[in-house]
Amino acid sequence: MDFDLNEDQSLLRDSVERLCAGLYPSLEARQGHAKAPLGFPDANWQKFAELGIFGLPFPEEAGGFGGGPVETMLVMESVGRHLVVEPLFPTLVLGATALRLGGSSEQLARLAPGLIEGALRLTLAHTERQSRYDLFDVATTARRDGGGFVLNGAKSIVPNADSAGLIVVSARVSGERRDRAGIGLFLVPADAPGVSIAPYPTQDGGRAAEVSFSNVPLPADAVLGDPEGGLPLLERVIEHGIAALAAEAVGSMETLHRLTVEYLKTRTQFGTTIGAFQALQHRAVDMLIELEQARSMALYAAMMVDAEDANARAAAMAAVKVRINTACRNLGQEAVQLHGGIGMTMEYLGAHHFKRLAMIATQLGDTPHHMRTITDAEDGLLAA
Template identity: 45%
Template sequence: MNFNFSEEQQQFRDSLERYLREAYDFDSRRRILKSEAGYNREVWQQLAEMGALAIALPEAYGGFGGNAFDTGLVMEAFGRSLVVEPYLSTVVLGAGLIADAGSDAQKADVLDAVASGERLLALAHGEAGGRYALSHVTTTAQKDGDYWVLDGSKAVVLHGGAADQLIVSARTAGAARDAQGISLFLVDASAAGVTRRSYPTQDGGRAADITLAKVRVADSARIGAEGAALALLEKAIDRAIAALCAEAVGAMSATIEQTVNYLKTRKQFGVPIGSFQALQHRAVEMYLHAEQARSMSWLAAAKLDAPRDERRHAVSAAKLLVAQSARYVGQQAVQLHGGIGVTDELAVSHYFKRLTMISLLFGDVDHHLALFGECMAA
């Protein structure tokens, strides 16, 4: 398989990285983190104008028809600059689900608005006690004529506080962890009965806990077939994991660059500490871990359209290795910077926080090790 980028992809990546270097420096990011929204609307609109929001969406609905590698280009650039804008929640998860299973009317209404930067989405699926089990859904949807009535609570919904619309998973049949009986609904975040509590996360992002109390939505708001949403959720989460792996690669690359620059300038005993062979070896090990993670990130992207078992096998393998590499690179960077490596004023500490959160999102090492073992045994 050819992993070389086309000339168009290279030009897009260069322009995106150049924009982020100029408009999204560390101080600008820290100001965004202090805002109530947790993202910058002007930056979001600029990303839309550059085509970053539309690159992987269908051409028929305002997109450019790209693939997982195009999404990876965006996410890697975001990782390098620690971008906190809601790309993962809106484009990868939200728009991805609509593109996969939405009706023609839903696609026409939602995807063009996402591509132009006019609408934010959030996947409201996780629940307290669910851990990483995608089939754990206790929120209910009861049929009432041509409407559905939703009741339940969702936890840690990424950028749920800023979203204009929510994609809510609810059980239309079965028990709490049954594979069948889960449906998806497109719900306006301002609908009667929807309550949101937004808060910052440890890595500088935003999430929300959402309560749905007798929220009425039309049957036309249902996404995909009734009771068959688990397969859609699995594919959407696998797509998000592949995107996170690419983001982690970008964050690791930036972390290594900053650490090497520090080793070249920090002096001890009258010489740069980077001249010490032991520290050079540690820097090389960081680079090797990052390059292994890059290869696995590409593998995950390449397998997203493969059959379910093959896809999940590759995605879990990638998440495993990327999480281990992220932990190693982050820890080494902090240690090589000494005491200042954990201070809020130093970008390295922010990279380490984000890498740690990426390692936990959508399944930690133990979870994906178990999934990988199941795939091997199948």
């Protein structure tokens, strides 16, 4: 199998890497960007738009470039490598995937141009306080009202909700709280009457929010796809999110491994650099092994995320997340230990990569959750 990039993919990788390196030359630059009112400068967002990043997920007939999972992987690796604070993940991956896979031709025509130009940002609101990682555990309701719906409920840890123009919200149209049927995905304007957003900073330098909905009126064309059969679409969106997080983790681990090796080569103890000690060399190699295994799984995720067999796809993406979570923990902890005290100092770039990797290991499902998914797939329960 040929894993080489084609000419267009190589150009995309190099262009995104140059942009991210230019915007994030240092930790101080990142911290400055994060102090902007929405957690990132709008000027930076427009530079990503000018590069054509937001057109990647959409087909050419919708004004996009018809990119796929490999192109998203290349972008997200640079996001991780430079700890980009702009909300590319919620817009480019979560929101755009929901719109691309579930949106009608009219919805694409209406919304895709603004997103591609950088004028519109999206995010996904699916987690609730009681739901943990179960996508089907939905207490938020969308009650039918004439030709439309009325939305009530609350969502937690919604990424970058305070900078989004539209929020893709999972809500129950019918059935009980943990039924798999009866769930729809709705496009909700962030400034709609009855929408309340309480934003806060996250541990990794990003932003999230608690979002509540009180009698929010929605027209019929706010629904993405089937209003009572939206769970499969939501699962597809999360699978694309896992593939993107795997790529971001690889980029971050690359940088953290490089910083650790450089530190071993320069830190002196007992009259020599600590990198001269064979035991520490072995631990640096262990970090490299974790990185390369994670890279293999990120490639596997890009290959499997659009597989037609839903059960095989779900099991594959769960396996990807388990391995990525393990690599994030093992490589991150080794980096901290090999650095000593400086590894947890907030004035040091490596500590921020460690924080981001720790967050990725819990985002969109921790290891026990995805191990259960793998077990269910082996037992044939996913088809139930």
